[in-house]
Amino acid sequence: MSQEIAGSPQADHGKFQARTTDGLPRAPFYWAAGLTLILACGPFLPFVKLFPTPASYQPVHTLLEFIAVAVSAMVFALGWNLRRQEENSQAVLLAAICLGFVLVDLAHTLSYQGMPDLVTPSSPEKAIFFWLANRMTVGLALFAVAILPPQRWSAAASYVALGTVIAVSGLVWWIGFYHLDMLPRTFIPGQGLTPFKIIVEALAAAIFAIAALLLLKRAWRERQANLAWLAAGAWTLALAGPFFIIYHDITDLFNLLGHIYMSLAYLMIYRALFVAGVAAPYEALARQRALLRSLIDSVPDLIFFKDRRSAYLGFNQAFAAYSGRSEKVMIGKTDFDFAPPEVAAFYRQKDVEMLAAGRPVSNEEWIDYPDGRRVLVETMKTPLRGPDGELLGIIGVSRDITERKLAEAALRASEESLQAYRGHLEELVAARTRELEEARAEAERLARVKSDFLANMSHEIRTPLNAILGLAQIGERQQADPKARDSFRRILDTGQMLLGVINDILDFSKIEADKLSLEDGTIDLGQMIDDAVALVSFRARSKGLDFKVDKAADLPAACRGDPLRLSQVLVNLLANAVKFTKQGQVSLAISRNGDTLVLRVADTGVGIGPEHIGRLFVPFEQADGSTTRRFGGTGLGLTICKRLVDLMGGEIRVASVPGQGSTFEVHLPLEEATPPAAAPAAPAPTGHRLAGLTLLAAEDNPVNRTVLEDILALEGARLVCLEDGCQALERLRRDGQEAYDIVLTDIQMPCMDGYEFARHVRELAPTLPVVGLTAHAMAEERERCLAAGMVEHVAKPIDIDGLVAVIRRYARPPAATAAATPEPTDDSAIDWGGLERRYRGRQAFIDKIFAVALEHCGETPAALREAARSGDLERIGFLAHGLKSTTGNLAVPGLQDLATRTEQAARQAAPETRALAAQLAAGLEHLLAEIAARRPAPSACA
Structure with a gap:
């Protein structure tokens, strides 16, 4: 193992050391520059025939072509075997086009002048056709490689690319062998190359040059050596084009140079694919192995690797210091080759136990170093598995535990020396333990007392605060007098401040108890x-x-x-x-x-x-x-x-x-996240949000019952409110579960508390939702409510909008809902829903502004028409300005927009001002007619 890690990357690393400041190899640039310089000297070179006859040049030509064919075949083999890489499109495309080059260039080589007939007689015309076809297809393929980003091609896509190239090559063969007369002439004996051949050759050279520049640009941007070699190959193929245009005879110097350039170009393409497919992965693997080697050598523990036969595969420097031998000596050998038989047998037994168990095993053993040191080590042996899970061998780690064992022995000795005093100490420890237990029990009791006190304090403050804030919310909604509404708002603000103080104390207690x-x-x-x-x-x-x-x-x-x-x-x-x-x-x-x-x-x-x-x-x-x-x-x-x-x-x-x-x-x-979906806008309070719902409630506090009744009456709901859970449960049995849409319950009540009441409701009416109303604000309270079968928990003091939102979310749909707002007709100018939300369902106030609009806007349409007739733009602008605020207050967005446009047109003296004024007058008349039709008749006491 260590030989694989430590060996050979330096050998190939030297090949790639000569690099530009941007990390690209210099060799392809040197080659491209040198070959370009040779081409630049072309006009100064003599038209020398290097071979007396085409027949004498034929072996050299065949050799050069076969060099290109052989290199292309290697490119195909290498590229095709790289198709399993992650980004394989470039390798597959180069492999496929090189296979095409092999097929077509063989036809070109075997059709060369003087070669035996291949299907049809060999001739310059036939050889040049195969040559040009090869040049164009390879040029287009390199251009495609230059512009297409590397990507993952599936196996099917790779085979499609290969099949396409084979099919195109077959088409070229078919035309070259049987239908050459379909194409323009490329060579005329006695005259030389035709303009068609020269133009196609120049076009191919241009394509190669463009592909080379694009590849060079990518090489600089992506810092890839393989693209630099590929660019050099494409550039060399472009340089070969002029030689095949200016040559006079197939045996002269320029024809030979063109073929040499072609062979060099395909060697560069092979080098490009070799760098990407072989050299670069090998260098990466070598770096990884070197890093692994450095890691295991930096560990002070003894690390070693064995195969299933217990033969050594490698070890780190710490193990080498213990064994006194190098890896070169020990790799491939077992402990029986170095250690005494009984020690080697012990090591082999532990190896077999681990291999049989398939899991880590450990043991302690004394080992001797070459310098005479003797240490106790704890050896852990773990299965060494391959990528497929196959058991390959053993990984062993031996850690020096001598000092730890000595410390443990010293500790045991101390314990033994103290054993004589144990009897007395046990008594002291027992007494101290009792004191600590009592202190712990007292601390827990005090913590419970503190928690209970805070919970009770919160409950006792929230209960009256619920009545205060509830009545204040009701008063604010029902009062039309701004001063009265402001007074209720001050009550609400003060109550919220008190609620904030309570919440601060509860949050702090949670933090102190580590429960938040x-x-x-x-x-x-x-x-x-x-x-x-x-x-x-x-x-x-x-x-x-x-x-x-x-x-x-x-x-x-x-x-x-x-x-x-x-x-x-x-x-x-x-x-x-x-x-x-x-x-x-x-x-x-x-x-x-x-x-x-x-x-x-x-x-x-x-x-x-x-x-x-x-x-x-x-x-x-x-x-x-x-x-x-x-x-x-x-x-x-x-x-x-x-x-x-x-x-x-x-x-x-x-x-x-x-x-x-x-x-x-x-x-x-900061951890970024996907923004949450926009929640639907909450409906503005209208006083009719619970219309049609029937609620059953259990609340023992008379003031809280009054607040709850007023809140729900204000929202249009029907409420049956009882004093405790027993009465509420009896009423539910009597009326049946279909009589109610949702149940509200206090928690602390006489006779039956809210938890027991909720459990009975669940048994009696499983589909009827129960919501808890409690002055306990602890998180545990909500969990108890949910555990008892409630769907939600609402803390006191009750927020009207929050309670209404919970009821609307969980209540069963009512059988019928009374309409609180007039149903607008299809041609209604007024946004009745917007009007209802703006004035929060205060129908009396809506009627009042309707009356004011009828009183003050009745003559405005006629005034608009008169101003339009006389061309009084200032008057039109004045009237339109006044209608903007009026129509806005009446929730008529279309007419408000028309008034705004009319005012702007009047200020700018726009020619369409009169027409807009006429439209505004007509729209206002329609609005006033709708208000008059919908406005209720005055009452007798009005």
Whole structure:
């Protein structure tokens, strides 16, 4: 083995040492330059007849042609055997065309003047035809090799290429032997070559030259030596063309030079294929073997290889130092040739055991080095298998474990010396063990108490908070007065702040208990950034801060990670920046640095002194104790950010100057991902999203029942709400499962809790979905809900849109749904769906703006027509401008677009202004007529 690794690459390496600065061999360039120089001297060479008669030149011609034929045959054999390579198209194409050259050039050689008749009499005309056919086909083939990229040809494609060349060669034979009179003359005795022959020869030379230049370009670009040789071969074939044009007699110097050039060209083509198919793979294999040799020699353990007869195949330098012999001496021999018989028999026995078992075996043994050292080694013998899994021999690794065994012996001696004191020590250890067990039990109890306290605290706060936020959401939706809506919005914001504090404490407790794990999902970076900015930018604007966002152009659309936790980190940093900045700006910059995602949040706030930066990530602390009073907060936000970033495998950096601001940078590993499919847009709240649904609910808290009833009534659903699971289950038995589309249940209730209630519902009505409503926000709570048979878990305080989304996702379709919106006709100008979403189902407000439109726009069509008739472009532009906002508020996009175009045309005094004004007047009349027809009649108390 070692002989194969260490030997012979240097021998062939020398052939390729003379290279250009770009790594290409110099030899093909030297050959091409020298042969070009000889051709350039052609006009100065005499037209000398080197042979007195064609018959005397015939053996030389035959020899030169057979050299080219033999080389081409070798190219075919080599190229065809390389067809199993990964990118085989170039080799197969060269092999096929060289086979064609062999077939046609044999016909040319045997048809030469003076040769015995081959099918038909030999003649210059016949020989020249085969010659030109060969030149053109080979030239086109080399041109194809130059322009076609290397690729993998299947076996079928390779045989098709070969068959095509054979078929073309057969066609050339058929024409040359039987239908030569179909072609123009190429040679006329007494006159010489015809213009047809000269033109075809020049065309072939041009094709070869172009192919050579293209191959040279590829060789420079791809740094491939084989392409350089191929380019030189094509260039030499091109240089041969002028010699076959200017020669006067087949026995003169120029004809001989042309044939010599041809033979040299095919030798270069063979060299090209040899470099690509043999030399380059061999060099790569030699490098791999040298690397393997270096690796095994660098290992201090004894490594050796044996065949199935236990004859040595090779070993590393460490083994050579142990054996005191070189590989050359030991390869092919067994341990019986070197070791004492009993030792050799022991080695052979272990070899046989491993070969029989087919798996690794190990043993310990003492070995002696030539310098007298005696060491204990642990020998592991492993099967050596070939690519097909065949057992070829043994790989052995012997590791010196002398020091380890001595240490183990010393340890045993120490243990024995301590045995006398064991009795007393056992008592001490037992007492200490009891103390540790008690301490561990106490720590676990305190951890459970802490966890239960946090869970109960979260539950007790979320329960009343659910009522507060629920009523605030209902009040915000039902109030038309902006001041009242603003008051409810302030309640919601304050409640969300309290909810954020609770969530921070729960997240920190999970992190401290090592129970927080990250999800591996796909993060839509753009959406995540936009959502985070939307959550914070309003607060920044309300403080008069300049809020800037800069996204790098090279950011990927998506990456792998936990979307929720990354968003949590970004929102925390942005919220901190806004909170601690009185004036100036807050900026967010997102960029990438190689495989790292960088989030940079900077502000012009109060800043942090260097003495306080070290305390930033300490739980329940802020950089300055006074900031807790001035700015609020738990002091957990940055701690959670730091722990989450650590879990993500990143780091968070801080730079700050007191009075000037702070900069936080988060560096995270970036793994690009396929962007998630765009989720369908959530429908805007309209107040009728649950119309037609009937819900059964179990909730023991009276206020929460009231909130739930109001929420679902506002959304158009019918609700049957009971005080506990027992009553709800009894009602479900009485009404039957078909009476309800979905079931909502609280978790902590008297009589029957939510888990037991869900299990009973699953038994009674397997297809009826159950959703849990709980003030417990722990992840374990959701798992318990799902395990009990619920389809989803909604945490309190309840978000109306979130609850509606869950109900719509899981509820069984209602038998009928009342239409809350008038059905538009096919020619309706109004986007009724858009109007409904814009004003969130407030039909009274929609009727009001309809009334205003009828009152104020009734005379506008006539005014438009009058302005168009009189050519008053300023009046047309004024009226169109006013209609843009009106039609926008009424959700009439087509008419709004027409108003915009009319206004622009009027400002530019465009000739089509009058026609657009007339269209706008007609469209407005149609809109007013539709509003009048759909608007309900006034009530008696109006």
